[in-house]
Amino acid sequence: MSLRRRMCTVAAGAAAAPFVLVMLPAGVANAHGYVSDPPSRQAQCADGTVECGPIQWEPQSVEGPKGLDMCSGGNARFAELDNDHHGWEVTDVASTVEFSWTKTAAHSTRDWQYFIDGDLVAEFDGGNEQPPFSVDHTVDLSDYSGEHTVLAVWNIADTANAFYACTDVNIT
Template sequence: MPTRTGLAIAGAIAVLAPVAVALPAHSHGYTTNPPSRSSRCATGEVANCGPIQWEPQSVEGPKGFPAAGPRDGTICAAGDRRWAPLDDPRGGTWPAARMTSGVVSSFSWRFTAPHATTSFRYFITRNGWNPAQPLTRAALEPAPFLTRAYNGTRPGSTATHQGTIPAGKTGRHLILAVWDIADTSNAFYSCADVQLG
């Protein structure tokens, strides 16, 4: 016959088990269209990337960008020194996806563990920025050109957002995608090099 202590323990387990299952999973993700620097490293298109080649989904840092978040010069690596090769502009020679400004385009993410989401925001560099320098806030337009609010819902294993790169953008640019997580103090940062026609 079970003891009172045994019944109390069994009851506590029954109450706590659903809570443990409901805890949020560790989230990770990166942009695949246009391909992010971490994606290009993971596919082997770009060499000498360091450990990001095995963890393209792990570029996570403090949220609150642009008022807070990673400091200038470390934005593409989310302020994490392990991913520092993503901040190296390589003399402006990262492979760049061809896109067209002024028309609707697709912006896609791949997730290894979706998370409750506040929003996805996409920033682009100003005309005349220097692609041979690490990314800074001053190099970016001050407001995102595309924002998708999720209000705490979770994306699936992928997400695609439709948006328009501002007309008048031509030549080499960098798109910074920021995935703001709703229930942690972090965000994911994804830098993609583009060539605008």
């Protein structure tokens, strides 16, 4: 093969490489998401309602091992989310509430869980499938009244991690 032909072959391969990479199957996506409505603590940080640390720039990143009961997901960088006296705004809600998740990266989902005072109040099966980037769940809170913090957990199907979001509500 002549030198000129080799150089043309190499050039053609280099030009095609980006297109080939785009066509390859994607690897495991990094899942990221949080409750945006009613506004979770990290949503309040992101929109400037409450003064916060690094969580203000990445509200979708409250990730930790499954099974935790902490608003920060055990992530020390976001410890202010665990502080019940940080000035969180409380949202008035009825006994039935629609929680909206905003995700910046989809991931196979085992389930979503909602807790009040450590009690599981609702669970939604994710079918080990990738959900859309916006997911809503209607949760019955009729057994509770007054101010509570709802811990919402998005359990990922194919990792040991979950995403955590706490929302402060006043159930009327």
